[in-house]
Amino acid sequence: MDNSRKNLVNIFVPVLSILLSILIGMIIMAFLKANPVTAVKYLVIGAFGTKQNLGTTLTRATPLIFTALCACFAYRCGVFNLGGEGQFIMGSIAACFVSLKFGLTGIPAVIVALVCGTVAGGLWGAIxxxxxxxxxxxxMIISIMFNYIATLLMGVVYTNWLREGSVPQTAQVPKESQLARIVPGIRVTWGFVIAIVIGLLIYYFLFWTSLGFKFRAVGLNQTASRFNGYPVRRYMLSAFIISGAVAGLGGAGELMGTQFRLINGFASGYGFDGVAMALIGQLNPIATMFVALFFAALRTGSTTMQAATGVPTSVSDIIQALVIVFTVAGMALTQLPEFSTFIGRFFGRKEAQAV
Amino acid sequence: MSFVSNLLLASVRMAVPLLLIALGELYSERAGMVNIGLEGLAAIGSLVGFLTCFISGSTWVGILCGALVGIAVNMIYAFATVTLCANHTVYGMAINILAPALASFIYRIFFGSGSDLSQITLMKTINIPILKDIPIIGPLLFSQTPMVYLAFLLVILTGFFFTKTQAGLNYRAVGENPKAAATLGINVIRTKYLACVICGALSGIGGAYLTTCYSNTYTEGNISGRGFIALAAVIFGRWSGGGILAACLFFGFCDALQIRLQVASVGIPYQFFQMIPYVATVIALTVIGSGKSGPKAAGKPYRKEER
Structure with a gap:
């Protein structure tokens, strides 16, 4: 398959999967005796209808972008880091300690917290x-085990070490050390901007620098990379640390900008969601960010949908899960030799049969 | 004494779900299919097992339906990885995302989002006469639920199947070298699908065990990593029935110990004890290293036409 057609397939398959998943979601809605068209209308209004809703969507997208980039970067270098959630949580724990215990306030507190979060995530990814x-x-197994360990450690932090009052949660990050909002009155903070910048940096690094090329080469073919003299193991470890650091930064940003305190359920599911988004985005950092935005919109909108039509929000989880199921299967299908032959016959092209 | 014997009794009980899931994975990997979607399969099995038991009042119906839903979901995995040659790991993750989402959706639809938990009656233990009176191991092994007996029986049958029968050797050949197996007239594709049926059924039963034989209610996330620990148990147990049994008993022991330490100790945050099974898994894998004794073609797609 030549490059332009491959790119076309890379976009076509996920988009088709998304449409198909929404269609199935609408069928489920119909089974739940709701009008699917009305439900989808409220879904869209809920996600983008007002400035506030749009702000909520972007806010919810921010942590997802970080965990998705974490997964994306690691897989590009051939390591299957499923520990994004743990690294995210370690970042937020570090940020929580900094903002509550170090006695810093204002901008220095924000910067130190974000840096510490990044380092904590990186270290957690290094293990x-x-x-x-x-x-x-x-x-895979090890990084998932460390997710559970991090979640439990966070439990210790909010029920014990940094607990405030009778409710199991930490104190709130002081007002003056919270991440500032971009536009007053709308929830989106600079955390969203940081996420986008990190995504662009990763894209630039992977596709426009020679070191990034080597990272990708390791992901594509380890043996060839080793024979080329690339330090494969060092790259793999670096990929783990960097992807962990990205997730850790995301965790710190989520704590300082959106949640402000650690509490039961913080970051729950973000790790696997990130994996799903990276895979749907075909491991392209920029596409991955769009996928994260789409899923954030789905989640924000589903709350409005539930209030207006009674369709439970978990329909959006089903849609998300179906997208990944369809995308991965669809991509595999397009790589089958039979498929190329079929397409070739369909378009009457000869070159397709040579694939 | 009663602390120790209770601990051992709980270890066996906690080992069984792991054992069922790990044996499922063994059947899968022996046919060359690395399935990391166990966690998801167990999650949906757990919910459906609970739900059908709640409706029908029979734990056996729960177990059976858990197996059926495990098979159904794993057929998606089978179709994508065997027929479409999708990447096993990636598709396993897809199952890990799809199945729990389905489970929580079904739960919401059926029970609403209220916080009061519905409960079911657990499966009764069955005492095996005479044998249960043997000191120490009597109550440990012969005063359990039938599922425990079935799981142990399955270990023996699995070991026998893979080492002593022609069918078992043929089955293993698919995981070691599918092309050679195909030239010997073994139907590779059918074996792989069969592996997925067995893996789905056992993972579903493992999940259903948790709600019908262990805890009498369903909570979201009740699998809590057991699917992945089972995956580790297969590696730790070196892809043999007996090894997996030992590994699962060890992880079951960690789980049982953790619960008892939580109750017994004061002043130490309970979460540190809850970490024990996960830390033990990491340590076990690290200590044992990565022997290359797994099936050789595990995780590789099989394309008939390719040479």
């Missing part, structure tokens, strides 16, 4: 990375 390159461990 499975080290085990992978030194002990040849299955990085």
């Amino acid at each position: 499975p990375g080290v085990l992978k390159i030194t002990r040849g461990q299955n990085e």
